[in-house]
């Protein structure tokens with residue numbers, strides 16, 4: 289059966305990764321959370337006291353960073369590893385949330401991450417979510433989705449997710465962080481977040497998981513057949 293590339297882009301906390309993971313599982317495709325890569329790089333800078341605004345620090349970091357994903361198909365998890373260390377449990381802390389969009393706005397860092405993301409494309413059969421996947425990483429993807437949801441609903445979802453992870457957070461802090469990240473992501477010079485011209489918009493504010501999946505699988509099957 290023909291295999292395709294599916295891209296899911298959109299604002300923070302619209303449920304992109306959750307949807308991408310479910311679609312990948314259903315189609316037996318590889319799921320790649322590109323945001324986890326920018327988060328891992330940010331974690332590395334913070335942990336090693338490096339400054340992403342200093343070009344020498346950026347060059348040094350990128351030379352030393354090797355990123356990998358570890359998939360557990362039974363559990364449906366994909367953990368990010370940096371230089372062999374599984375840091376999945378550390379990349380969603382507020383310290384990373386707070387800085388990741390600044391780090392992801394640096395040209396050299398984006399070039400590095402995009403090259404890593406494109407390495408996955410040789411075999412197709414990929415679902416990748418992020419901010420520039422349909423516009424920059426896979427501009428020829430067969431199915432491009434631009435996911436949106438009501439801002440208050442997004443705050444609520446991120447709040448519940450972080451509480452589930454056992455983090456101490458309050459809604460106001462999350463609201464401010466989402467607004468800040470969306471602002472930086474849409475206003476940066478290098479590949480800002482925008483809907484690809486040929487992307488379909490999906491607003492999932494009032495959709496159940498099943499309704500959302502049915503819509504996306506319908507679109508995917510149209511392209512696959």
Ligand code: C5P
Pocket residue numbers: 300301322323324326327388389390392393417418419420421469470473
């Ligand atoms: O998707 P997630 O919220 O985990 O992404 C974290 C941050 O990484 C985003 O706010 C954005 O700044 C950056 N990002 C990006 N391009 C991508 C994926 C994520 O700039 N393709």
